Amino acid sequence: MTDVLNPPGSADAKTSVPLKPLGKVLAVTSGKGGVGKTFVSANLAAALAKRGLRVLVLDADLGLANLDVVLNLYPKTTLHDVFTGKAKLEDAIIRAPGGFSVLLAGSGMVEYSRLTPEVRDDFLRIMNGLVPHYDIVILDTGAGISDVVLFAVSLASEVIVVATPEPTSLTDAYATIKVLVGQQKRQTIRMVINQTARQGDGRAITVQLQQVLDRFVTTDPARPVKLVHMIDIPADPAVRQAIMRRQLLMVATPGCPAAMAVSQLAAKIEDTVIPRR
Amino acid sequence: MAAPTPSNLVDLQQLQLDDARALLGRELTLTLPPPEESSTAYLQSVIDGLCELSLKDPLTGLSNRRHFRSVLDRSIDVVARSGEPALLLMLDIDHFKKVNDTYGHQAGDQVLQAVAQCLAKCVRPVDTVARYGGEEFAVILPNCLTAFGETVAERIRQTIQDMPIQISPGVSIHVTVSVGGAYAPEWVRSTAALWTERADVQLYRAKSEGRNRVFLDQQQEIYVSAEEKNLLFGHLALGDPAWIESVSGEVPSAPAHGSMHRVN
Numbered sequence: 001m002t003d004v005l006n007p008p009g010s011a012d013a014k015t016s017v018p019l020k021p022l023g024k025v026l027a028v029t030s031g032k033g034g035v036g037k038t039f040v041s042a043n044l045a046a047a048l049a050k051r052g053l054r055v056l057v058l059d060a061d062l063g064l065a066n067l068d069v070v071l072n073l074y075p076k077t078t079l080h081d082v083f084t085g086k087a088k089l090e091d092a093i094i095r096a097p098g099g100f101s102v103l104l105a106g107s108g109m110v111e112y113s114r115l116t117p118e119v120r121d122d123f124l125r126i127m128n129g130l131v132p133h134y135d136i137v138i139l140d141t142g143a144g145i146s147d148v149v150l151f152a153v154s155l156a157s158e159v160i161v162v163a164t165p166e167p168t169s170l171t172d173a174y175a176t177i178k179v180l181v182g183q184q185k186r187q188t189i190r191m192v193i194n195q196t197a198r199q200g201d202g203r204a205i206t207v208q209l210q211q212v213l214d215r216f217v218t219t220d221p222a223r224p225v226k227l228v229h230m231i232d233i234p235a236d237p238a239v240r241q242a243i244m245r246r247q248l249l250m251v252a253t254p255g256c257p258a259a260m261a262v263s264q265l266a267a268k269i270e271d272t273v274i275p276r277r
Numbered sequence: 278m279a280a281p282t283p284s285n286l287v288d289l290q291q292l293q294l295d296d297a298r299a300l301l302g303r304e305l306t307l308t309l310p311p312p313e314e315s316s317t318a319y320l321q322s323v324i325d326g327l328c329e330l331s332l333k334d335p336l337t338g339l340s341n342r343r344h345f346r347s348v349l350d351r352s353i354d355v356v357a358r359s360g361e362p363a364l365l366l367m368l369d370i371d372h373f374k375k376v377n378d379t380y381g382h383q384a385g386d387q388v389l390q391a392v393a394q395c396l397a398k399c400v401r402p403v404d405t406v407a408r409y410g411g412e413e414f415a416v417i418l419p420n421c422l423t424a425f426g427e428t429v430a431e432r433i434r435q436t437i438q439d440m441p442i443q444i445s446p447g448v449s450i451h452v453t454v455s456v457g458g459a460y461a462p463e464w465v466r467s468t469a470a471l472w473t474e475r476a477d478v479q480l481y482r483a484k485s486e487g488r489n490r491v492f493l494d495q496q497q498e499i500y501v502s503a504e505e506k507n508l509l510f511g512h513l514a515l516g517d518p519a520w521i522e523s524v525s526g527e528v529p530s531a532p533a534h535g536s537m538h539r540v541n
Contacts, residue, residue: 033360143360146462167510174509175501212508 025127025137026273027060027156031172033143035164036194038070039239039249041140043259046098046250047266053135053274055100056093058127060152061142068104071096072246078106083122089129098248103130115147127155136274145179153180158273160190160230165201174209178217181225190228192265195235202232231265233258287316294323301326304335334408336386337393345407348417349469355419356461364421364493366430366458367476368396371488373412376452384444388452391442399433414454415473423460430456430491438489453489455480460494 028041038061045057059067059079068075075094081087082103096102103126130137139156141149153159159180163173173191180186191209193202206229218225236258242249249259289312301307307326312319332344340348349365356363370376370392377385389412396406396414405417418429434456441449457480461472479492486492 033358144462167506170509171501171506174505178501208509212505215508216502216505 024131024135024274025139025156025158026269027139027141027153027159028162029141029149029153029159029176030143030162030169031145031174031176032163032169035162035169036233037143037162038067038140039243040160040162040192040194040233040262040265041138042067042070042096042098043249043262044266044269045096045100045102045138046248047263048136048269049099050250050263051266051270053270054133055136055138056103056130056134057096057100057138057140058103058130059105060139060148061105067102067140068106070243070246071098071102071248073102073104075104075106078104079126080106082126083119089126096248098250101134115151119148120151123151124155136269145176150179150183154184158188158190159186160192162192162194163205164195165193165197165205170205170209174212177209177213177225177227181213181217185223186225187223188226188228190230192230192233194233196232197235199232199234203229230268231261233261233265287320289316289319297323297327300330304330337390337408339393339397339414340405340407342407342409345405345409345415345417346469348405348407349472352417352419353461353469353472361420362423363461364418364426364429364458365461365472365476366416366418366433366456367409367473367480368414368416368433368454368456369480369484370412371453371455371484373452376450380444380448380450384450387444388442388450391440392437392452392454395437395440396433399436400429415476426458426460426493427491430458430493434489434491455483455488456491457481457483458491458493 028037028044030037041057045055048055057067061067073094073096075092077087077092077094079092082089082092093101093103127137139152141152143149161173161176163169177189180189191202191206193205196202206227210227213225213227234257236256238253238256239249239258242252245252249256250262253259254263298309301309301323307322309322309326310318332341333339334341352363352365355361370388373385373388376388389408392414393406393408396416400406400416400418403419407415407417409415416433418426421429434454438451438453441451443449457476457478459472459475459479475494479494482492483490
């Protein structure tokens with residue numbers, strides 16, 4: 001854990017300074033809660049692992065972690081212990097049932113729900129320790145656009161925004177995209193539309209968001225912002241069943257429509273996001 | 278709870294209930310059921326009465342600090358899970374010491390009671406008004422939209438400023454309050470201490486910038502204008518069936534959204 005690069009000089013927690021994003025880090029965010037962020041993070045990790053990649057999911061929802069609930073894991077050592085120096089980073093990494101590694105936030109991270117310089121530095125230190133060991137690190141962020149969420153996203157080279165076709169979700173997704181474009185100068189944001197009623201809805205939604213963005217947000221034609229539609233995950237009763245059983249969809253019913261969509265998403269991610277080895 | 282106890286196992290004669298009875302008789306207009314009918318029902322009423330007493334501020338009848346803390350903790354959990362905005366206001370009567378020094382402590386008590394009653398009238402039944410200590414009050418407003426926070430706080434300030442408080446025959450005075458407020462961070466687990474601290478900072482600002490004013494600590498909110506929303510959802514009005522179906526949720530195979538909420 002001595003391979004700390006350069007902790008950010010700015011100790012001002014108020015501004016979300018875009019740091020140099022780390023390679024191979026993918027942030028999953030949404031704006032609105034309850035649209036399937038954690039579901040996407042965990043199942044995408046399983047699908048990528050199945051393709052032979054070394055994957056780690058970090059529960060970056062410091063305030064309200066629930067990746068442990070989704071994966072039905074009861075970790076003894078968590079990110080909290082690493083933050084407080086009670087445990088080494090490698091001791092907090094556990095294997096999830098889908099063949100990937102996880103680093104769970106654990107409860108007791110309440111004091112980290114505010115982005116202080118210490119939290120930033122700890123987080124950076126941990127990320128720098130993790131990234132060299134995996135083909136891809138997925139950050140499952142919290143809902144909303146708190147400074148912790150924005151900071152976690154700022155560490156990622158790629159960002160996926162998960163939304164559902166509901167107006168509330170789209171409004172929050174749009175608000176999040178606005179911030180990512182305005183504060184972090186992101187030019188590519190990948191869209192995953194969850195719980196779609198029919199094939200093609202997701203693409204239509206992405207096009208719609210792109211139009212509003214072009215008209216209201218993107219002021220500099222030299223710096224266009226592109227929303228890349230990645231996949232529609234169809235509304236599928238199997239998802240609910242897997243969640244109720246606390247199983248990964250990719251493990252429980254890998255052949256169901258939603259799982260097939262997640263597999264396709266993994267293939268696309270591997271092609272476009274992960275640097276050629 | 279353990280298995281229900283047959284009521285004959287509770288012997289009221291052996292319990293020291295005199296102090297409790299005296300407390301309840303003095304503080305509450307509570308008629309206890311006759312002990313000879315059911316000692317369990319009688320005891321339950323005594324316990325309920327004591328619980329109620331232990332959550333109240335004796336002078337003003339508002340929630341006391343203990344009750345305030347438990348409501349605050351609960352509100353934080355709700356906001357973290359639901360994202361419904363909740364507002365905490367901290368209020369302090371301006372120059373209260375001067376009231377005590379000039380008119381005496383009894384007048385001070387009357388001012389506290391008048392402000393307490395006024396506060397309770399200014400807010401909704403779901404809101405919790407508490408005496409935080411001394412001349413400081415706190416109000417927890419669950420599910421209070423960020424657009425309304427300023428309005429509510431300002432209404433409280435104005436109403437108290439306009440209210441004459443009679444402290445003796447023919448003598449009425451006016452007091453003002455400084456108000457600081459903060460919204461609980463949505464979707465983030467926070468602590469009651471962090472939340473009150475943020476509201477306190479704003480109260481301090483209100484005091485130091487001249488008193489009798491309101492300052493709210495707003496969470497970072499990204500404003501999405503009506504125009505933007507219209508462009509986002511305008512086509513819905515055009516009656517595109519695919520869209521209407523996908524946003525109205527009338528899809529037979531769609532999982533209930535409630536189920537997804539557990540997992541995100």
